[in-house]
Amino acid sequence: MGLCDKLGTSQLVVMRRDVVDIRDMVENQRRTSDEDSVMWSGSHREGFRLKESDIDVMYWPNNHRVIWELPQSQYYNTHRQTLILCDCSDSPPGFSLLYLLSPSMNRSVKRACIRLNNMHYISSSKYRKIMCSVVYSDSIQHGPCASGIFSGEIEYDLAHCFACDFWPTPATAWIERCHSWPKPRIVHDIVKNGCHFVPVGHRQGHHVHNEWRLSFSLAEHKLVCAMNHCQFITYGLLKLFLTEIINYGISADDKLLCSYHMKTAVFWVIQQNTLEHWCPQTLLECFWVCFKLILKWVYEGVCPNFFIPQNNMFLSKVHGEAQHQLFLRLYRLYAMGIVFLLQSPSIRSYIVNVLHYPHLSIYTDERTLISEAELDMELLKEIYKHDILYTPNLETCMRCLHTIEQMLKSPLLTQYQVVMIQKITAYLLQKSPFMLYMETYKNKNKLRYRTDKMSYHMLKLATKFGCISDMMYLAMYYYKTLRYMEALSIIEMIKVKLAKPYVMNWNTYVDLVMYTDAVGGQSWCSKMRQAVTMYILLRNKIHFINELILEQISSLQNNWTHLHIPPFVLLYMLEILCYRHVDTIGVQTALDNLQTLVHYDQGQLVPLEIRDISWQILGICQQVTGNPQAALYSYQQSLRQRPSNRIQTATEIRIQEVYHRSSNY
Numbered sequence: 001m002g003l004c005d006k007l008g009t010s011q012l013v014v015m016r017r018d019v020v021d022i023r024d025m026v027e028n029q030r031r032t033s034d035e036d037s038v039m040w041s042g043s044h045r046e047g048f049r050l051k052e053s054d055i056d057v058m059y060w061p062n063n064h065r066v067i068w069e070l071p072q073s074q075y076y077n078t079h080r081q082t083l084i085l086c087d088c089s090d091s092p093p094g095f096s097l098l099y100l101l102s103p104s105m106n107r108s109v110k111r112a113c114i115r116l117n118n119m120h121y122i123s124s125s126k127y128r129k130i131m132c133s134v135v136y137s138d139s140i141q142h143g144p145c146a147s148g149i150f151s152g153e154i155e156y157d158l159a160h161c162f163a164c165d166f167w168p169t170p171a172t173a174w175i176e177r178c179h180s181w182p183k184p185r186i187v188h189d190i191v192k193n194g195c196h197f198v199p200v201g202h203r204q205g206h207h208v209h210n211e212w213r214l215s216f217s218l219a220e221h222k223l224v225c226a227m228n229h230c231q232f233i234t235y236g237l238l239k240l241f242l243t244e245i246i247n248y249g250i251s252a253d254d255k256l257l258c259s260y261h262m263k264t265a266v267f268w269v270i271q272q273n274t275l276e277h278w279c280p281q282t283l284l285e286c287f288w289v290c291f292k293l294i295l296k297w298v299y300e301g302v303c304p305n306f307f308i309p310q311n312n313m314f315l316s317k318v319h320g321e322a323q324h325q326l327f328l329r330l331y332r333l334y335a336m337g338i339v340f341l342l343q344s345p346s347i348r349s350y351i352v353n354v355l356h357y358p359h360l361s362i363y364t365d366e367r368t369l370i371s372e373a374e375l376d377m378e379l380l381k382e383i384y385k386h387d388i389l390y391t392p393n394l395e396t397c398m399r400c401l402h403t404i405e406q407m408l409k410s411p412l413l414t415q416y417q418v419v420m421i422q423k424i425t426a427y428l429l430q431k432s433p434f435m436l437y438m439e440t441y442k443n444k445n446k447l448r449y450r451t452d453k454m455s456y457h458m459l460k461l462a463t464k465f466g467c468i469s470d471m472m473y474l475a476m477y478y479y480k481t482l483r484y485m486e487a488l489s490i491i492e493m494i495k496v497k498l499a500k501p502y503v504m505n506w507n508t509y510v511d512l513v514m515y516t517d518a519v520g521g522q523s524w525c526s527k528m529r530q531a532v533t534m535y536i537l538l539r540n541k542i543h544f545i546n547e548l549i550l551e552q553i554s555s556l557q558n559n560w561t562h563l564h565i566p567p568f569v570l571l572y573m574l575e576i577l578c579y580r581h582v583d584t585i586g587v588q589t590a591l592d593n594l595q596t597l598v599h600y601d602q603g604q605l606v607p608l609e610i611r612d613i614s615w616q617i618l619g620i621c622q623q624v625t626g627n628p629q630a631a632l633y634s635y636q637q638s639l640r641q642r643p644s645n646r647i648q649t650a651t652e653i654r655i656q657e658v659y660h661r662s663s664n665y
Helices: 002-007 010-029 042-046 070-075 107-111 124-133 169-177 184-192 217-226 229-246 259-271 280-300 320-336 338-343 345-356 372-386 394-407 415-440 445-465 468-480 484-498 512-519 524-531 546-557 567-582 584-600 608-624 628-640 648-664
Strands: 036-041 055-061 064-067 082-087 095-100 113-116 119-122 140-142 145-150 154-160 162-164 195-198 212-215 536-539 562-565
Touching (some): 002 345, 010 036, 010 042, 010 394, 036 042, 055 162, 107 124, 124 140, 229 259, 229 320, 229 338, 229 345, 259 280, 280 338, 320 338, 372 415, 394 415, 415 445, 445 524, 468 536, 567 608
Antiparallel strands (some): 140 145, 145 154, 195 212
């Protein structure tokens, strides 16, 4: 029960995976052959939401493919795709050199090429360095990845790699080993999807700067999804054990064991049928067997890769005195017995509770562990994290919508996948009209009328698919096209809906009882329209409101894709801007409401992490209504907040503008 609370029930884990899966599917199926494919991987994709669960994303060019032998080239159009041949002859197991069979038109690939034995090879270290420099300006190289901190708190690892459509020759024996686990259909699915090559060489190889490591990230994700929930929870318990006990207080450079070793241990234990039953009643036994296997590996200095056992993943790090000290630490824990889990802050409270109340009835039925409202809250969080797509132009939006249309024909979609498709569709329908406006606003009246009518219908449709706050895009469009009364009418409707006490925002508290009474048992489509609100996301390359263009430019220059704005803050801003043209009394009332909200809200409607844009918007509204001194104070407050939206440059420009106008006056 405690671990389901910490790691997620089976229902929660499936929901998390479904949401990410749909995003990846829409992203990749709409991409052309000249674009990069993208895949989320790692613990986040597996369904964990631990504090240390970073975001791992893999990118690879669609028009480059790795093959194992020359006859495989017959499956490709070599005029449109660049082929790369593996050369494992002088590399340790699990590593390979990549030989360019034909010239590449990709600038990054060409820059990473070296000559070796009169042939062109792609250097892993050069490619990694080149690709790291194009991600985020503050990212650093970490293994094969560009690593850094996203949004001030989430660690990311981005790996630019190459894809291979064929199962690796060195891993052929793995297929023959799969007698009992995983099931044949999963093995077939894994094999047909091939593997990837990530840019990092073996530390003890002859070509450490030029070798590439075989990556089975997609296969591993499918294996984790093939686990039953007790196996998944055991894997999670091992991750907690690693973070909170084994590696606690140890610097990153001195950590010998990582989460990948824990995952590998679980894979081996499941496949070798070491345990007859994986169920809640045997959870600690399952953990203990995995722990003993890790202890054995450390003693022997050998951690066999699950797909290529000849690849000893301890070879370059777990050896000598460091290996000996690690073994002693683990053996001391082994001698203590399972009681050593009391050292884990995450586990201790659950164990102590049972020890203090031994007669307490323990229910392991997961359906009793999370309510409908709590599950909805978690789903809302997941959707908010993943509903942004890379849509640089209208053509891309249309391709995404076409992809969604094809996906909806599938009878295999889960309820969570349908909800995610619904929200992505709303996202696309909200952005397209503003992109269309930017392209056509200078055209003749007749064409403008047709595009305006089309835009209006798209935004109305988005309100049927999206949540309450998505109505704000329609209000913004009315304001942008100078229809102030229509915008104010929509704003009033939004106010009424947001005033309901049961409205759920993923980042703030909601009365779950009131929420359940109001919309419990209804479809998620209905719940979203009646009782859900989210931050407003303004993509920085699209100009939604002229008054925020400066902020969008500043954010974009700092490698940020969207402005994140609290709904009520944007609502009052739109109200002020509209009333300026129709009703001066309404302007002051709306300004007072906005000022009270930003000054006195305690993180409920104006979350602390996006107070920078909230103070900024208050300052803009004060400035346009003729109060430069109040605006100056608000801009200064904006600079004091966490720079979540990266708008500091815009804030400084606005401050200078206030000073300049004051001095002229």
